[in-house]
Amino acid sequence: MMKKIEENILYETITPRKSNTHKGDYGKILLIGGNLNFGGALIMSAEGALGAGAGLICAATHSINVASLHARDPEIMYVDWRDEQNLSKLIPQMDVIVCGMGMGIDAGAKKILQLVKATVTNNQIVVLDASALDIIATDTSVIAHQAKKIIITPHQIEWQRLSNIRVQYQNDSANQTALNGLFPQKNCILVLKSNKTKIYDQFGNILENPLGNPGMATGGCGDTLSGIIGGICGQFGGELNAVASAVYLHSLAGDIIYRKNYIVRPTAISALLPQLLKKYEYNNNDVERQ
Numbered sequence: 001m002m003k004k005i006e007e008n009i010l011y012e013t014i015t016p017r018k019s020n021t022h023k024g025d026y027g028k029i030l031l032i033g034g035n036l037n038f039g040g041a042l043i044m045s046a047e048g049a050l051g052a053g054a055g056l057i058c059a060a061t062h063s064i065n066v067a068s069l070h071a072r073d074p075e076i077m078y079v080d081w082r083d084e085q086n087l088s089k090l091i092p093q094m095d096v097i098v099c100g101m102g103m104g105i106d107a108g109a110k111k112i113l114q115l116v117k118a119t120v121t122n123n124q125i126v127v128l129d130a131s132a133l134d135i136i137a138t139d140t141s142v143i144a145h146q147a148k149k150i151i152i153t154p155h156q157i158e159w160q161r162l163s164n165i166r167v168q169y170q171n172d173s174a175n176q177t178a179l180n181g182l183f184p185q186k187n188c189i190l191v192l193k194s195n196k197t198k199i200y201d202q203f204g205n206i207l208e209n210p211l212g213n214p215g216m217a218t219g220g221c222g223d224t225l226s227g228i229i230g231g232i233c234g235q236f237g238g239e240l241n242a243v244a245s246a247v248y249l250h251s252l253a254g255d256i257i258y259r260k261n262y263i264v265r266p267t268a269i270s271a272l273l274p275q276l277l278k279k280y281e282y283n284n285n286d287v288e289r290q
Ligand SMILES: NC(=O)C1=CN([C@@H]2O[C@H](COP(=O)(O)OP(=O)(O)OC[C@H]3O[C@@H](n4cnc5c(N)ncnc54)[C@H](OP(=O)(O)O)[C@@H]3O)[C@@H](O)[C@H]2O)[C@@H](O)CC1
Pocket: 037, 038, 039, 040, 041, 042, 100, 101, 102, 103, 104, 130, 131, 155, 156, 157, 158, 193, 194, 219, 220, 222, 223
């Protein structure tokens, strides 16, 4: 069944924070990506997760990126992505692993996906974006099927590579069939990004994002979304409505920026998120709403 995502989903998903809580209650997120050439992708994803409220964020990236990452966002921890020992200890401690932004598709990147597959547990959420999806498109054996939930966030060309469905033939029924073929465990949510992003689970639900604008056609907007999904799922779980809330929130921020700006910088989306989350923390019908 196809439904348009409505604003109400934000009131339903986002809840006020309780006093008796700490950073560990709001999601430990590991972001993996950012090679020598695409460090920005990892940084933008990290800012998405940070703006979306992740409790703790660690970036596994090429060591060249650490100074620029920390200059922008000292909140983010760092681990060298070639340090396999450290990474394999770290991965099982996380709530969400977001992988692929600017990661590249070389042998080292593939090795990282194999490490994720070897160490992820069945109570963790894995978000796969960009290069991670391109690697999987050439070798599905690196998918960590045992994860509790796998959220994939391809744009149309990445989905074409992964599903073998050409963009013009990417209709709901073909997309669902391909998704079920790739993820027989039925633990995947597909976020198929375009100007009208659609979200599919494996139980027949399809949600369409009504928001977004062409100002968001700026490199890094998708990297930012993967971090936002990680941050939101780290706090509110990896179910369909939480993922849809993240997609909606990303576009809502983009639309607010676009009202007064010709283009939308991905980092501006992330910067706007804390105040948007605040707006939606109390339920619509909640008498205690402040
Ligand atoms: N600052 C950074 O560090 C950044 C780093 N990045 C990292 O770069 C890596 C490669 O990712 P990628 O997405 O740039 O390349 P790819 O997967 O080849 O797809 C692009 C090709 O598809 C086409 N295209 C057609 N329709 C499309 C659609 N609806 N949506 C999107 N594309 C569409 C388009 O066609 P064109 O018009 O250019 O012919 C183009 O040829 C990856 O690791 C990523 O994380 C980026 O995130 C950017 C910021």
